[in-house]
Amino acid sequence: MILKPHSLAVLFMLVFMLVVGTHTVAAQQTKHPKANPNAGAGSIIVQGKLGGLIFGFDVDQNGNLGVLSEANILDNGTVQAAVEIFDQTTGAILKVVKRSQTKDDLITLGIVGNSIGLVEREHPITPFNVQRSFRALNPLSSGQLNAPWTPPIDQEHIITRVSRIQGGNTAFLATDVSGPHIPVVFSSNVAANTFGPVIQITDNDFNFENDPVLAYNSVTNQAVLGHNTNSQFIVPPKIGIVNLSTGSFFKFTGLGLGVINGIAVDSEDNVICTTTSFDPAVQFYNRNTGSRISVLLPNTSENDGTFRGQAVEFDPINKLFLVAQPFTSTGTSGSSIQLYDIDGAFVESVDGLSFNGTGNVFPVHMALNPARRTGFVDGPDTTVTEFQSFTY
Secondary structure, eight states, X not given: OXXXXXXXXXXXXXXXXXXXXXXXXXXXHHHSOOOOTTOEEEEEEEEOTTOOEEXXXXXXXXXXXXXXXXXXXXXXXXEEEEEEEEETTTOOEEEEEEEEEESOEEEEEEEETXXXXXXXXXXXXXXXXXXXXXXXXXXXXXXXXXXXXOOSOOTTEEEEEEOOOOSSOEEEEEEEOSSSOOOEEEEEETTTTEEOOOEEOOOTTTSSSSOOEEEEETTTTEEEEEEOOSSSSOOOOEEEEEETTTOXXXXXXXXXXXXXXXXXXXXXXXXXXXXXXXXXXXXXXXXXXXXXXXXXXXXXXXXXXXXXXXXXXXXXXXXXXXXXESSOSSSSSSEEEEEEOTTSOEEEEEEEEOOTTOOSSSOSOEEEETTTTEEEEEOSSTTSSEEEEEEO
């Protein structure tokens, strides 16, 4: 059959509409993810070889490995400490990377950049004089602390916050323990051992009592800080935006009440998600459109802070914010993780977990593998000696 010119035009339009329609549907599916019918607590429990307290853990979002640190304090005052690599699929410890029995602590700060594990060594000289140094497993699969990382901070600063985004640069926040309590933020390409400028956080809403929580916008190269408002009353919190290249800083008043417990950023769409300490709600700030909303966690009422959210993580592949809820409002007992899309629409609950009351060197956190829609979170044992898998 020979197509006439107008038939060719019609065919072209049909093909064009099909292509555009396909792209539109794909975009909508990404922006408004569907619930996973298999979401729930997993059967994989990870414990260290020594059976000690977990001093930080994370998983590689580009592979099947994870890293943890653990420690046991012995009766003679020495510390059995170890850094270990584990298998995300089975939870088995694959290799003990470093083991010591001195008074040193080994702390896993996270997996940063592209499959790089970052570990801190704390060497006490006196009770009030601790020497801190850092090494990287580059890559994690090498199983060796084979790369230096030398952040441009002195021994009176302790790294307390590390952005959980993987790939490219990483943002860090370090606490000042010398007296003034002025934290600093900076970015680093850990693989190259290079650093952006060290920026002091001098605003009074962000340098009193505990440090602010930290997220990183990799598109704008901005640290996003969440804290309380420096007030004697329970009032809405403050969010600070720090340009990690220029040091410019601005802040705005957020939604919710009290301290910001958790914070995460969708860098692509410039959306910030937070939880606060005095209300069971999740807040969403779209910095591109200016929209701001606060939505209650499922099955909660406005004045019941028992069910408030804590840590927040972002899955950039499935466009999901995950909110850790220590005391579940959707399960029969224990803890849950509540999932939202970037517009603040509730997606699903992951029930059957138990991380309420846990926390050690780091607060409770979720380590995600977005490509698999799986992760790990503290618990279920409250002695902080293990962590558990989940599917979302």
